[in-house]
Amino acid sequence: MKLEAGMAAIVTGGASGLGQASATALADQGLKVAIFDINEEEGEKHAAAIGGTFHHVNIMDEQSVVDGFAAARSANGQERVTVHCAMASKRGKTIGWDKESGAYKRLSTEDYAFGAEGILVSSYRIASHSALGMANSDPVNDDGERGAITLTASVAAQDGQIGQVIYGSCKSGVNGLVLPMARDLMQLGIRVNSVMPGIFATPLMLGMKDRNPQMWDQLNASVPFPKRLGNPEEFASLILEIARNSYINGHQFRLDGAIRMPPR
Template sequence: MEIDGQAAIVSGGASGLGLATAQHLRACGARVAVFDRDREALARLAKVRPDIMGVACDVAHEDALAGALAEAHDRQGPARIVVACAGIAGAARLVTREGPMPMANFLQIVNDNLLSTFNLLRLAADEMSTLEPLGRDGERGIIILTSSIAAYDGQIGQVAYAATKGAIAAMTLPAARELAQFGIRVLSFAPGLFDTPLLDSLTPETRHALAAAMPFPRRLGRPDEFADLVMHCIGNVALNGEVIRLDGALRLPMR
């Protein structure tokens, strides 16, 4: 699919991997809307990138997301490109001196990572399925989800996080198979360690240690590299139903 002239939506697009993706899409000529619940980040984005539409929205909430999609549709047309980047990290052990992990902790990560992704997937796919097909392949759109290498190499303390990211990876192929009849592609990325705001709380020593663990390149990933992969996958119609690791050959240790 050609990016130029298409409407695109990026959830979690006010910072990190989502922001880099939104900026790349805009640079390629797409009309871009970002959905994010961080109003301060959206305000900062509006100041520096008024050409990117920002909508305050909790994408895990059914009515809120439906309203945001309708607003984006009214302003820039139906989206054929959707990238789901919204999510949180979250780390907690199953059992501590204080007792078992509270169910509220687990449910929060499920809500922010898995339910937000599924909600965007189902609503975006429903709208895409009614669009006119494009080109000789009859493509109607592409939806890219964000999993994690923790789906495969989950560390101690990542039970909840790995569960949500593993679920996103697992639903990629069945979603792609189901939506193939409409000419909609579904992919997931499983990024490794990237230099995003999720790592801002770490000390310089910890960040250095994480970078040193990377086989090659021996550094944290750059959000632009995630965005570059998004651009390639949009243009390569043969890519479908796959979970793509973007991790510099990193395999997470036990802890």
């Protein structure tokens, strides 16, 4: 799909990290980018920097998402590229030791359900609402293509570590959405893919550089090559290629410097 000036895109989690880099890369191609995020200050700031629009959207709230799509389309037109980076989750072992009670405790079903909503359900919510808008629009090329949706999974989908039972299984579920959804949408010319980033230098990880430099060095050394954390711009580069290359469909990409995560 040719990325043309004036084409609309939506990036969730676009106020920081991988989403911010993706929003910048798409804007650099001339696209009108709508950022969905709950961080109003950073979201507004980055939207202004790239000539885009900001929309306060809670991906865990159906009406918030519906309103966000309506506002973005009113401002920029029907999106042809959607990149979903936002998420919410919790962490914990299935069974862990509780120091306060001096006994084992179970990760609650409520905590698991929160992560499932913030990762898996929200991915379906964003992708399906975007697909509905694309389905009701005209094709953009001779292939009959109407748009491309890229979801963000994680290497934890395949290499889930201790304490990642929520995150790992739900990110695996994001990968599980890709092929059946791509097949559901094939007659409509809408592509669906996912990216599994490894350890990237997002603001959350960069905070470790000062707090725990030894751990920071260990993380960099753990990547086979190049021996560093990924740059968000490298994630964004793959996002652009997935959007541009119409033959990429129903696929899950690891982007990880060949790292394979150990149990802990």
